[in-house]
Amino acid sequence: MTSQPDTxxxxxxxxxxxxxxxxxxxxxxxxxxxxxxxxxxxxxxxNVLRGEPPIxxxxxxxxxxxxxxxxxxxxxxxxxxVFYSVSIEFLLGFGLxxxxxxxxxxRRLAITLVTTPLLVAPVAVGIFHRYLFDATFGIYSYIAQLxxxxxxxxxxxxxxxxxxxxxxxxxxxxxxxxxxxGLEAIPKHMLESSEIDRLSPLAKFRYIxxxxxxxxxxxxxxxxxxxxxxxxxxxxxxxxxxxxxATEVLSxxxxxxxxxxxxxxxxxxxxxxxxxxxxxxxxxxxxxxRRE
Amino acid sequence: xxxxxxxxxxxxxxxxxxxxNVSVTIDHGLFFCLLGPSGSGKTTxxxxxxxxxxxxxxxxxxxxxxxxxxxxxxRNIAMVFQFPSIYPSLxxxxxxxxxxxxxxxxxxxxxxxVQWAASLLRIEExxxxxxxxxxFGILQRVSIAKAIxxxxxxxxxxxxxxxxxxxxxxxxxxxxxxxxxxVGGTFIYxxxxxLEAMAIADKIGILRDGRLQQxxxxxxxxxxxxxxxxxxxxxxxxxxxIDTKLKLVEDKPYAFxxxxxxxxxxxxxxxxxxxMGKLENLQLGIRPHDISISTTPVADSxxxxxxxxxxxxxxxxxxxxxxxxxxxxxxxxxxNIKEGMQVYAxxxxxxxxxxxxxxxxxxx
Numbered sequence: 144m145t146s147q148p149d150t151x152x153x154x155x156x157x158x159x160x161x162x163x164x165x166x167x168x169x170x171x172x173x174x175x176x177x178x179x180x181x182x183x184x185x186x187x188x189x190n191v192l193r194g195e196p197p198i199x200x201x202x203x204x205x206x207x208x209x210x211x212x213x214x215x216x217x218x219x220x221x222x223x224x225v226f227y228s229v230s231i232e233f234l235l236g237f238g239l240x241x242x243x244x245x246x247x248x249x250r251r252l253a254i255t256l257v258t259t260p261l262l263v264a265p266v267a268v269g270i271f272h273r274y275l276f277d278a279t280f281g282i283y284s285y286i287a288q289l290x291x292x293x294x295x296x297x298x299x300x301x302x303x304x305x306x307x308x309x310x311x312x313x314x315x316x317x318x319x320x321x322x323x324x325g326l327e328a329i330p331k332h333m334l335e336s337s338e339i340d341r342l343s344p345l346a347k348f349r350y351i352x353x354x355x356x357x358x359x360x361x362x363x364x365x366x367x368x369x370x371x372x373x374x375x376x377x378x379x380x381x382x383x384x385x386x387x388x389a390t391e392v393l394s395x396x397x398x399x400x401x402x403x404x405x406x407x408x409x410x411x412x413x414x415x416x417x418x419x420x421x422x423x424x425x426x427x428x429x430x431x432x433r434r435e
Numbered sequence: 436x437x438x439x440x441x442x443x444x445x446x447x448x449x450x451x452x453x454x455x456n457v458s459v460t461i462d463h464g465l466f467f468c469l470l471g472p473s474g475s476g477k478t479t480x481x482x483x484x485x486x487x488x489x490x491x492x493x494x495x496x497x498x499x500x501x502x503x504x505x506x507x508x509x510r511n512i513a514m515v516f517q518f519p520s521i522y523p524s525l526x527x528x529x530x531x532x533x534x535x536x537x538x539x540x541x542x543x544x545x546x547x548x549v550q551w552a553a554s555l556l557r558i559e560e561x562x563x564x565x566x567x568x569x570x571f572g573i574l575q576r577v578s579i580a581k582a583i584x585x586x587x588x589x590x591x592x593x594x595x596x597x598x599x600x601x602x603x604x605x606x607x608x609x610x611x612x613x614x615x616x617x618v619g620g621t622f623i624y625x626x627x628x629x630l631e632a633m634a635i636a637d638k639i640g641i642l643r644d645g646r647l648q649q650x651x652x653x654x655x656x657x658x659x660x661x662x663x664x665x666x667x668x669x670x671x672x673x674x675x676x677i678d679t680k681l682k683l684v685e686d687k688p689y690a691f692x693x694x695x696x697x698x699x700x701x702x703x704x705x706x707x708x709x710x711m712g713k714l715e716n717l718q719l720g721i722r723p724h725d726i727s728i729s730t731t732p733v734a735d736s737x738x739x740x741x742x743x744x745x746x747x748x749x750x751x752x753x754x755x756x757x758x759x760x761x762x763x764x765x766x767x768x769x770x771n772i773k774e775g776m777q778v779y780a781x782x783x784x785x786x787x788x789x790x791x792x793x794x795x796x797x798x799x
Contacts, residue, residue: 336520350522
C-alpha cells in the first residue's frame with residue numbers, strides 16, 4: 144500500500160535525470176573539465192614540446208602578462224580593431240537596413256547578394272582579401288592608386304585598415320539583418336499614427352523606430368563585439384598578425400604563444416584573461432539592454 | 436471641423452476593386468458610421484478620406500477644398516486605429532500632449548487640453564503611467580483621447596472597439612455620443628458591428644462589395660431599407676425572407692404566405708400596380724420582432740407549427756413553419772408554447788416589405 148506509490152515517485156524523480164545525463168556528461172567532459180584543467184595549467188610553467196613535468200608558479204603567469212607592455216599593446220590593438228569594425232558595421236548595417244526596408248524591384252535578390260559574405264568561410268575571406276589587397280595586382284590597391292594618385296601597399300602601410308575593411312565586408316550584412324528585422328517589426332499602424340500625429344521624422348525615429356529596434360540593435364552589437372574580439376582566422380590568413388605585430392590581435396598572440404613559442408602555461412593564462420574581458424563586456428551590454 | 440465629400444471614388448488593388456464609384460457627403464458635426472461586412476471597402480474608403488491611401492480615381496473634398504493629393508498631416512485629421520497607438524517610451528500625458536505640440540501656444544494651454552481630454556475619457560488617474568503599466572482597454576481610451584484632444588478637420592475611428600472584450604466595448608460605446616457632443620467635430624466611424632452603428636451614429640452609410648448601398652439615419656435604414664442586403668445586414672435577429680406572390684382580390688392586395696393569403700395594407704396596392712402584373716416570385720420581408728404569436732385563432736393570422744424554440748433569456752426566438760414557408764419570430768418568454776404545437780402568427784403589416792429577389796430591390 145505504501146511502497147507502491149513510493150517506488151513510482153522515485154522512478155519519476157530519477158527518470159528526468161537519466162534523460163539529461165548524456166547531455167550533461169558531454170558538457171562536463173568536453174567543456175567544463177578542459178576549462179578547469181586549463182585554469183589549473185595557467186598556474187604552471189609548462190612547455191608541451193619538452194614534455195617535462197609542469198612547474199607550479201602560482202600567479203606568476205598572470206603577473207607577468209598583466210605587467211607586460213607587449214600584452215597591453217595587443218589589448219589596445221584588439222580594442223581598436225573591435226571598435227572600428229563594430230561601429231562601421233553598425234552604421235553601414237543601419238543604412239542598408241533602411242534601404243532594404245523600402246520595397247523596390249529586385250529587393251529580394253539584392254538582399255541575398257548583400258548577405259552572401261556571411262556564408263563565406265573565414266579562411267577563404269582572408270585568402271581572397273590577400274589577393275584583393277595585393278600590392279601589384281590587387282584590385283583594391285589599384286583603386287587606392289586611382290584615388291590617391293600614388294601606389295599604396297595597403298597591407299604593409301595600413302594593415303589595420305585592411306583587417307577592419309575585411310571584417311566590415313563580411314559582417315555588415317549581419318548588422319543589417321538584425322536592424323531590418325527590427326524595422327519590419329514596427330507595427331504599420333504606429334507609423335501611420337505618427338503621420339497623423341504630425342511628428343517630425345526625428346520624433347518618429349525617436350518615439351517609434353528606436354524603441355522597437357533597440358533590443359535587436361543591442362543584441363547585434365553584443366554578438367558582433369564578442370565575435371570581433373575573438374576574430375582569428377580571417378586576420379591570421381590575411382596578415383598573419385603582421386607586418387611585425389601591427390595586426391597581432393589577442394587571439395593571434397595566444398595562438399603564437401601556445402603553438403609557436405610553446406609557452407603553454409602562459410598561453411592558457413592569457414586565454415583566461417581574454418575570457419574575463421569578454422564576460423565583462425557581455426555583462427555591460429546585457430545590463431544596458433535590460434535597463435529599459 | 437469640415438464637411439467631408441467623397442466624389443466618385445474608385446480604388447483598385449491590383450485586380451481587386453475595393454471601391455466602385457462611391458459618392459457620399461458627410462455634413463459637418465455629424466457622427467457618421469461606415470458600416471459593412473469585412474471586405475466591403477469601408478476601411479478603404481476611410482483610409483482614402485484620411486489620406487493614408489490614394490484613390491485610383493475620384494476626389495475627396497473637405498468643405499470645398501480638394502484634398503485628394505494631400506497627406507494625412509496636411510489634411511489635419513485625427514484618427515484612432517484598431518490597436519492602441521501609444522508611444523511606449525513616453526508616459527500617457529506626453530503621449531496625448533505630443534499630438535497637440537503643433538497646435539498649442541503655451542504649456543498652460545497644453546495642460547488644460549490634455550486634462551480636458553483625459554477627463555472626458557476618464558483616464559486622469561493614468562496620466563503619469565507608462566504603456567506597460569495599463570491594460571488594453573485603458574490604452575484604447577488613451578488612443579481616443581489622443582485623437583479628440585486635437586482640433587482636427589475630421590476625427591476618424593477605425594473599428595476602435597473591435598479588439599476589446601464585450602463589457603469594455605459596451606461601456607465605451609455608450610460614452611461615444613457624449614464624447615462626440617463635447618468635441619463637436621465631424622466623426623467618421625468604421626465598424627462591421629451593426630449594433631454599434633445603430634447605437635451611436637447620426638447617419639450610417641452601408642457598403643457592400645465596394646458599393647454604397649444606402650445612407651440614412653439608423654431609423655431610416657432599419658425601417659426603410661432600400662435593398663435586400665441592407666434589410667438583411669441590419670437588425671438582430673436577422674429579418675425573415677419568405678417566398679410569396681401577390682394578388683388583387685376585389686381591389687384589395689393579398690400576399691400568399693405559407694398556405695394562407697394575408698391581406699395587406701392599401702399602400703401596397705399602388706406599389707403592386709407599378710409592378711405591371713409581375714406579382715409572382717417575390718419575397719416578403721419581416722423582422723422577427725414584428726411577428727406575434729397567438730395560441731388561439733385570430734383574424735388575419737397564419738396558422739403554423741412551432742418547429743423549434745431558442746431561449747434568449749427574457750424572450751424566445753421561435754421558428755414557425757407554415758407549408759413551405761419557415762420564419763422566425765421573437766416573442767415573450769412567458770408565452771406558453773411547445774415545439775410541435777399549432778399556433779397563429781400575426782404579422783405587423785406596417786413593417787412588411789416586399790422584395791424582388793432578382794434585383795434585390797425593396798419594392799415597398
